[in-house]
Structures are given as C-alpha cells and as structure tokens.
Amino acid sequence: MSIPLGDVPIPERVLALARGAALTPVWENGIGGLTFRTDDGRFVKWGPRHLEASMAAEAERMGWASTWITVPRVLAQGEDRTHEWLVTAALPGRSAVDPHWIARPEIAVRAVGSALRALHDALPPERCPWGWGVTARLANAAERGFAVPERLHDPPSIDRLVVCHGDACVPNTLLDDTGRGIAHVDLAALGTADRWADIAVASMSTEWNYGPGYEDLLIEAYGVEPDRERLAYYRDLWDAT
Structure with missing residues (x-):
C-alpha cells in the first residue's frame, strides 16, 4: 500500500461518482484499488472485488461502529461484476x-x-x-x-x-x-x-x-x-x- 506517484488513470466509475469535482489520488492498495480525494469534501474508493474484505462490508461496519467511535460517514456504495466502490464524507485530521x-x-x-x-x-x-x-x-x-x-x-x-x-x-x-x-x-x-x-x-x-x-x-x-x-x-x- 502506498501513496500513488505520477499520473494515475482515473476509472470511469470514479469520474461518474465525482460528479464534476476535481480528484486527487491519495492511496493505492496491493490489489489495484485506488482512493481519491475530491475538492468538495469526499473520498472515493474503487477497486476489484476481493474475497478478503468488501466495501459493502466496510460500509456496514462503519454504520455499526459509528454509534461509539468516529468513522467516515457513508455517502454511496455499490458494485458491478468486477469492481466495487465506496464514497464517504471527509473527516478532519x-x-x-x-x-x-x-x-x-x-x-x-x-x-x-x-x-x-x-x-x-x-x-x-x-x-x-x-x-x-x-x-x-x-x-x-x-x-x-x-x-x-x-x-x-x-x-x-x-x-x-x-x-x-x-x-x-x-x-x-x-x-x-x-x-x-x-x-x-x-x-x-x-x-x-x-x-x-x-x-x-x-x-x-x-x-x-x-x-x-x-x-x-x-x-x-x-x-x-x-x-x-x-x-x-x-x-x-x-x-x-
């Protein structure tokens, strides 16, 4: 896992989720997943579907944990045959x-x-x-x-x-x-x-x-x-x- 260096191609799904907001790549994981920060206070995660953990599972867990701790607020989550995505509100810090x-x-x-x-x-x-x-x-x-x-x-x-x-x-x-x-x-x-x-x-x-x-x-x-x-x-x- 690392901070992306150089030009990072932006997937079409991420562009659609950004809704015109400017995107800055901030993280790349070991299976090709990417996280982007928008200039309107959101984060967009996108990556291949994976058996170890899913973004649907992440969204569900964040909703549960938010009763007791501070976690990102889920704005959108979805998937298609090969990839999945998650949009959350940015947190301070x-x-x-x-x-x-x-x-x-x-x-x-x-x-x-x-x-x-x-x-x-x-x-x-x-x-x-x-x-x-x-x-x-x-x-x-x-x-x-x-x-x-x-x-x-x-x-x-x-x-x-x-x-x-x-x-x-x-x-x-x-x-x-x-x-x-x-x-x-x-x-x-x-x-x-x-x-x-x-x-x-x-x-x-x-x-x-x-x-x-x-x-x-x-x-x-x-x-x-x-x-x-x-x-x-x-x-x-x-x-x-």
Whole structure:
C-alpha cells in the first residue's frame, strides 16, 4: 500500500461518482484499488472485488461502529461484476502517515497506540455481529486458496476479547493537529478477536512507515507490556493470510 506517484488513470466509475469535482489520488492498495480525494469534501474508493474484505462490508461496519467511535460517514456504495466502490464524507485530521507525521514519528506512534486502545475500549464485543478471530481468518484464507502453516492453527489463548479494527496498520488512524488520534478508517474486516491481533499488526506496521525502533513505543502507548508470544503469532498469521 502506498501513496500513488505520477499520473494515475482515473476509472470511469470514479469520474461518474465525482460528479464534476476535481480528484486527487491519495492511496493505492496491493490489489489495484485506488482512493481519491475530491475538492468538495469526499473520498472515493474503487477497486476489484476481493474475497478478503468488501466495501459493502466496510460500509456496514462503519454504520455499526459509528454509534461509539468516529468513522467516515457513508455517502454511496455499490458494485458491478468486477469492481466495487465506496464514497464517504471527509473527516478532519490527517493520516498518521501524512508527511507531517512521518517527520514526527514518536508523536504519531503514541497517538496510534492510544487511539487503538480507545477503539478497543469503546466498541462492545457482545454486540458485534462479526468475528475476526483465528477460525474465521483461517476459513477466509482457505477460501482464497492460501495454504496456512499448520502451526498457526493452534493459536495462543485469548488475552482479552475486543472488537478489533481488522487492519490496524498506522495509515488507518487519523490525527488532529495536536497529534491526537481522532478517527479510524478502512474497517472492512472489523470484528471480534483477541486484542493482540490488532496490536501485533499496528506495532509491526510502524517499521514499514517510520523505520525501526517504534514497535514497543506503540505498545506502551496502548497501555500494556509486550506479549512476545502473541505478537509473534498474530504477525505470522497476518503474513500468512
């Protein structure tokens, strides 16, 4: 996943959804999906249909989570035979990987860690209709043809069951100008699981975005001591699925 560089062809569907607004590409994911910002306060996501998670699932999850946390408001969602799209209202704040925060990694990492803890504390697992636990993730991986190593079929016991973000990589937290986490985006995989499933990925992603040395800082900001066994397991599960 990265910020697109150079000229990015704009799909016809995105042009139609923009309704004449100017478009700026802001993100490209690993399966060819694109996200554009409009000049009238919207974001347009477009990409190929994918078995891991869908934009319809994301829209449904954002609607549910909005009762307790700040997430983008869904304006439109749809799909055709090969692609899907999602239009949301822009939120204030900047991604934790905005150049402003890349230059201030300690502030950003602490904000992401504390914001992840706030998400876990706010969302009620007993009321969440979706699961993101190991069994569900292994089944999804099998459906997509992934051969997951046998050792990953024996997970650690659950430390604390929460509603996980499902893709808690640092770009998916928005920060205000003071360096406080204020919102979460990309919630297509949101569901109940051990909190370490999110903590492992969030802390691991600090190295991808800020360089080495920040993993334990995020965990400290979350408010727990590093659990090396669970961190290793859930990172390996992330890589395998």
